[in-house]
Amino acid sequence: MIPEEKLIEFGATLKKYYKGDRIIKEGQKAVFYYQIASGNVKMNNFNESGKEFIQGMFSAPESFGEPPYLLTSPILPMRKPLTMPKYTA
Numbered sequence: 001m002i003p004e005e006k007l008i009e010f011g012a013t014l015k016k017y018y019k020g021d022r023i024i025k026e027g028q029k030a031v032f033y034y035q036i037a038s039g040n041v042k043m044n045n046f047n048e049s050g051k052e053f054i055q056g057m058f059s060a061p062e063s064f065g066e067p068p069y070l071l072t073s074p075i076l077p078m079r080k081p082l083t084m085p086k087y088t089a
Contacts, residue, residue, distance in 0.1 A: 001035060001061045024065065035063040 008014075014037065017023055023034070026045055034041075036058060043055040043064060058064045 001063060004035075004037065007035065030065055032065070033063065034065045036060040 004014075012033075023041070024030070038060045040060075041058045041064060043058065044052050045055065046052055056064070
């Protein structure tokens with residue numbers, strides 16, 4: 001992972017999210033790199049009948065959302081915190 005000091009040196013900010021907050025909405029353009037400082041994140045989406053599909057689970061110090069960010073494409077699944085994490089974006 002990228003050291004937090006290096007991220008801040010290049011303009012990153014530390015943001016706090018709470019359980020149930022939506023970090024990225026499905027279809028939103030990816031404009032940030034996300035690295036988890038503490039806590040957990042669930043990447044998921046729902047089908048037409050409302051059934052949840054979990055794309056991935058991430059914990060500190062992992063990052064997520066890199067492929068759409070690097071490809072400048074829209075985000076597909078939603079990301080929601082499972083606990084009260086902080087992110088560097």
